[in-house]
Amino acid sequence: MAFKRNIDRLPIIPADAKKQTAVCHYCIVGCGYHAYSWPVNKQGGTAPGENIFNTDLSKQQAPESDAWYAPSMYNIVKQDGQDVHIVIKPDKACEVNSGLGSIRGARMAELSFSQARQTQQQRLTDPMVWRYGSMVPTSWDDALDLVAQVTATIVKAKGEDALFVSAFDHGGAGGGYENTWGTGKLYFGAMKIKNIRIHNRPAYNSEVHSTRDMGVGELNNCYEDAELADTIVAIGCNSLETQTNYYLNHWVPNLRGTSLDKKQAQLPGEPHAKGRIIFIDPRRTVTINAAEAEAGKENVLHLAVNSGTDLALLNAIFTYVVEKGWVDKDFIAASTKDFDKAVKANKTSIEDAAKLTGVPAEDIIKAATWIAAPKEGKRRRAMFAYEKGIIWGNDNYRTIASIVNLALATGNVGREGGGAVRMGGHQEGYSRPADGHVGKPAAYVDKLLIEGKGGVHHIWGCDHYKTTLNAMEFKRVYKKRTDIVKDAMNSVPYGDRPAMVKAIVDAINAGGLFAVDMDIVPTQIGQACHVWLPAATSGEMNLTSMNGERRMRITERYMDPPGQSMPDCLIAARIANHMERVLRAMGDAKYADQFKGFDWKTEEDAFMDGYHANEKGGKFVTYERLKAMGTNGFQEPATDFKDGKIIGTKRLFADGKFGTKDGKAIFFEAQWRGLQAPGKDEQKRKFKYLINNGRANQVWQSAYLDVESDLVMDRWPYPFIEMNPEDMAAISVKQGDLVEVWNDAGSTQAMAYPTPTARKGETFMLFGYPTGVEGNVVNAGTNELVIPNYKQTWGNIRKISDAPAGVKHLSFKSQEYKA
Amino acid sequence: MKRCPNLVDTGRRQFLRGTGLAAAGLATAAAIPHEAKAASTLARVSYPANRLGNVSELKLNEPVDVSYPDADAPGVLIKLGQRVEGGAGPDGDIVGFSTVCPHKGFPMNYNAGDRTLNCPGHYSRFDVEKGGQQVWGQATQNLPQYVLRVDAKGDIYAEGLDELLYGRLNNVLA
Numbered sequence A: 001m002a003f004k005r006n007i008d009r010l011p012i013i014p015a016d017a018k019k020q021t022a023v024c025h026y027c028i029v030g031c032g033y034h035a036y037s038w039p040v041n042k043q044g045g046t047a048p049g050e051n052i053f054n055t056d057l058s059k060q061q062a063p064e065s066d067a068w069y070a071p072s073m074y075n076i077v078k079q080d081g082q083d084v085h086i087v088i089k090p091d092k093a094c095e096v097n098s099g100l101g102s103i104r105g106a107r108m109a110e111l112s113f114s115q116a117r118q119t120q121q122q123r124l125t126d127p128m129v130w131r132y133g134s135m136v137p138t139s140w141d142d143a144l145d146l147v148a149q150v151t152a153t154i155v156k157a158k159g160e161d162a163l164f165v166s167a168f169d170h171g172g173a174g175g176g177y178e179n180t181w182g183t184g185k186l187y188f189g190a191m192k193i194k195n196i197r198i199h200n201r202p203a204y205n206s207e208v209h210s211t212r213d214m215g216v217g218e219l220n221n222c223y224e225d226a227e228l229a230d231t232i233v234a235i236g237c238n239s240l241e242t243q244t245n246y247y248l249n250h251w252v253p254n255l256r257g258t259s260l261d262k263k264q265a266q267l268p269g270e271p272h273a274k275g276r277i278i279f280i281d282p283r284r285t286v287t288i289n290a291a292e293a294e295a296g297k298e299n300v301l302h303l304a305v306n307s308g309t310d311l312a313l314l315n316a317i318f319t320y321v322v323e324k325g326w327v328d329k330d331f332i333a334a335s336t337k338d339f340d341k342a343v344k345a346n347k348t349s350i351e352d353a354a355k356l357t358g359v360p361a362e363d364i365i366k367a368a369t370w371i372a373a374p375k376e377g378k379r380r381r382a383m384f385a386y387e388k389g390i391i392w393g394n395d396n397y398r399t400i401a402s403i404v405n406l407a408l409a410t411g412n413v414g415r416e417g418g419g420a421v422r423m424g425g426h427q428e429g430y431s432r433p434a435d436g437h438v439g440k441p442a443a444y445v446d447k448l449l450i451e452g453k454g455g456v457h458h459i460w461g462c463d464h465y466k467t468t469l470n471a472m473e474f475k476r477v478y479k480k481r482t483d484i485v486k487d488a489m490n491s492v493p494y495g496d497r498p499a500m501v502k503a504i505v506d507a508i509n510a511g512g513l514f515a516v517d518m519d520i521v522p523t524q525i526g527q528a529c530h531v532w533l534p535a536a537t538s539g540e541m542n543l544t545s546m547n548g549e550r551r552m553r554i555t556e557r558y559m560d561p562p563g564q565s566m567p568d569c570l571i572a573a574r575i576a577n578h579m580e581r582v583l584r585a586m587g588d589a590k591y592a593d594q595f596k597g598f599d600w601k602t603e604e605d606a607f608m609d610g611y612h613a614n615e616k617g618g619k620f621v622t623y624e625r626l627k628a629m630g631t632n633g634f635q636e637p638a639t640d641f642k643d644g645k646i647i648g649t650k651r652l653f654a655d656g657k658f659g660t661k662d663g664k665a666i667f668f669e670a671q672w673r674g675l676q677a678p679g680k681d682e683q684k685r686k687f688k689y690l691i692n693n694g695r696a697n698q699v700w701q702s703a704y705l706d707v708e709s710d711l712v713m714d715r716w717p718y719p720f721i722e723m724n725p726e727d728m729a730a731i732s733v734k735q736g737d738l739v740e741v742w743n744d745a746g747s748t749q750a751m752a753y754p755t756p757t758a759r760k761g762e763t764f765m766l767f768g769y770p771t772g773v774e775g776n777v778v779n780a781g782t783n784e785l786v787i788p789n790y791k792q793t794w795g796n797i798r799k800i801s802d803a804p805a806g807v808k809h810l811s812f813k814s815q816e817y818k819a
Numbered sequence B: 001m002k003r004c005p006n007l008v009d010t011g012r013r014q015f016l017r018g019t020g021l022a023a024a025g026l027a028t029a030a031a032i033p034h035e036a037k038a039a040s041t042l043a044r045v046s047y048p049a050n051r052l053g054n055v056s057e058l059k060l061n062e063p064v065d066v067s068y069p070d071a072d073a074p075g076v077l078i079k080l081g082q083r084v085e086g087g088a089g090p091d092g093d094i095v096g097f098s099t100v101c102p103h104k105g106f107p108m109n110y111n112a113g114d115r116t117l118n119c120p121g122h123y124s125r126f127d128v129e130k131g132g133q134q135v136w137g138q139a140t141q142n143l144p145q146y147v148l149r150v151d152a153k154g155d156i157y158a159e160g161l162d163e164l165l166y167g168r169l170n171n172v173l174a
């Protein structure tokens, strides 16, 4: 049977409950929530005066009621050591989500650490070290001393290039301005670490490098633009599942025609109709199905490209639009350069593109028409949205450039109903000292680790074992190298610190790797590490981030962090303090002095030292002001503080000035050159199925919290692989059967999910899942700037076993809504 | 959520209509049960045992509008024609579910073709052959299912629910 909680009532929030601002810490959308809390021995009542809603709760509430919360929004947590009830529910007054909660965000409370209700008992509560053959708790001072002794010894002996770092760079949980600054100041300020990578890719680089090089920062519009656009162009993004409430609250009204009033009011003097939408995606997603349900099939155009050929398609649309003269000449002349160069270089005929992409010529022309054909003499407004289908797709740099070319040519940047924007994964929250020393291309950190480079590895909220490419080989080598250090540690008494440090350093010199993992939960890579330092997450600390329209908010601390855990920024500061002490003791006062400036006591200290002092507009932003701005916050950059409000920026580049020296956006040459990453062409020739991959609606990121969600693990005990039923029949695989996916890079497992809409030979597997890691079969090939190419993966599939008992209760019906 | 006010109204109307139909259905039933009062001192809500219909009234794969545990909680009874987990009746194939979407409370439609309840609000869908498992959607719970009992006369009684109903913080309103 499907998982059921058998909860038949919930404690009622009393009228005097504490109410704090919270922003969903999962996806980029950053939906507004409130955390309500009250003492555990108190409760509200059904009479209007007895509850926070001032509503008669003895009555059935209507749809979209503010006065209801699901069991997943409730928990008992600690505040200042005392048990309190907590309800974390979406905020109707937040412009982002207008009261909507998704299946991910609306489980925040249930996925909080609770001793009383035994949720998230996996959370790390103490620093842990490898001692006598297993990971056991220790004190902060002991753990930090070990980390600092080994790290200091290695960087002094071998230089800072021997310290490898993996670190989040985003906002929301496992990130935020406080924590990116804390880690950034340690590795880019006190040290100049070069061998550093980000949580989801093997190097320290931008996922959207070309758009930045063109002067067009990637989060340039506002969510309202999706309500104002004539046409939304969704390229490699499955927004209903990955930016859920942005799609539901801002795209759907346009597709449904309910934002027409807004269009007429804000954009008078031009004709308006309900929105149309173009999807460029090899797969038919639930997002496309929902768009058809809302807008009608006639207003939805799905260009089902052959995997990896988006660039050719976009160039053909660009060429056609230019040939038709459907470009914004004034804008091109005033605000851009190198247009003619790009037109010449990127010239692609409709026929050639049709052949390459598999998209019928008339559909390409239709797309160009929907994007740019003038509407009664007026410029058509098109919003271009892209995400991992492009970012993790073939030829990242050029393909993103081709999207921006098209947006610039049609005058769709900095204008209402426009934008050339990434959709985003996590929220953003980047504030770090300059990273120029990292270089371009940046070091391919995973490859260097596999080659035996590096002596110490600090890992912050990353789990390569689940979320990297070439993962099987990475894990094989990583385990071997960290085992060398574990064996050495087993050979000396733990309490003899000099002997322990010497044993570790000797092991490193013999090819070993000493690994320190900062995280909130025990991770898969953590199994190989020697020290775990427990971190606090969003809501257990005050945390600031911005969403996909640069909307910055604070999540207030609404509960205690588990045990001795603390914010990452403070962990970084304490590592710095210990490094300073140890280096001074080693007699290197000069080096030790570099680690000054980490005397922060709170996350607010880190915020003031980092964002407030360094970021554009940061001087207007403080915790107190953010708290007053609530769930709506303001859109970065801040430009002023007036009448008690931080003044923000609705759209970037609205003045036609771009992020280049002369303020002109640059058109880029971006010719099609086939499957660009090494090994992809060969893999495609050798193996039968496309192993496309990505997210599922129910799961947040690598399921690091969802592994303890009964709801999620009940639905997906194993990662699904969507397969065409005929493909399944051909290899005698039935629904729910476990299959092996394998190729020249490695092998992994998944559960077959029959999907009639999947094209033959094309599968889609859940990415980054703990019970079957798709990255095992992604080869090591990257683009020239070391951006991984997860999406273009080919493999063979064979049956491992019949559906195990744990999947017998699952529904394998189509995931597409049917009216 | 900012969306067509008409749609919301439609939602509300359908919602109310569903309730009305269910109430009418009950009026024709042989016995109208008393609604049990929740005993607030007990650890669990006390559910009424409500007669929702008779096995003889059910046609294969044709949902019958009912409501449980009271007239403000619309639901359906469905005879599936094959034994399922949680199914009641002589063939173990009768199931009952709330039809109020546990995401935001929109009324759902039954798709007889693939035996799912579908929500026009945000496209969630639930499999009535799999205990109301959310096939896809935004609700954070699977669909509340009725605990059914069928007596010797073929009368079908609902006697409990396995999840919190949308729009109430106590399944049995008090």
Ligand code: SF4
Binding pocket: A024, A025, A026, A027, A028, A029, A030, A031, A097, A100, A101, A102, A103, A104, A105, A106, A243, A244, A245, A246
């Ligand atoms: S859409 Fe994203 S931000 Fe909003 S509730 Fe869901 S996971 Fe959280």
Ligand code: FES
Binding pocket: B101, B102, B103, B104, B105, B106, B119, B120, B121, B122, B123, B124, B137, B138, B139
């Ligand atoms: S109300 Fe049913 S999916 Fe939202």
